[in-house]
Amino acid sequence: MTSTRETPGFRGLTHFTPAGDARMVDVSVKAETVREAVARATLKMKAATLAAIRAGQLAKGDVLGVARTAGIMGAKRTPELIPLCHPLRITGVDIDFVLDAKRSVVTIEARVRTVDKTGVEMEALTAAAVAGLT
Known part of the structure; x- marks a missing residue:
């Protein structure tokens, strides 16, 4: 279930949206x-x-x-x-x-x-x- 509210504790973690939903980090702009x-x-x-x-x-x-x-x-x-x-x-x-x-x-x-x-x-x-x- 997707939440639209911001979840405390997930700020600063790259694998979570501000709402606490899991996501794959976008590394496309990083250099090899x-x-x-x-x-x-x-x-x-x-x-x-x-x-x-x-x-x-x-x-x-x-x-x-x-x-x-x-x-x-x-x-x-x-x-x-x-x-x-x-x-x-x-x-x-x-x-x-x-x-x-x-x-x-x-x-x-x-x-x-x-x-x-x-x-x-x-x-x-x-x-x-x-x-x-x-």
């Missing part, structure tokens, strides 16, 4: 620039699980390779998953994993690049999240 964003996710697990990942002994195979591919796919599909997110020409995605046996965690780092009119923060966050979920 090189943009990069980095997001990290940390997964805590049992030490035995981390050891099996490190040794490549999981029945599901190369879980980090599959997670890397899933993260890249997540970055590319971000506008289909996140409302009001602009489709961008992603020029590069790197997904790296750091296995820390002492803390029993895997840290995922997603780095996304583009030359476009808006940033790739949502794509980096989605890449890290999807890789972690995989």
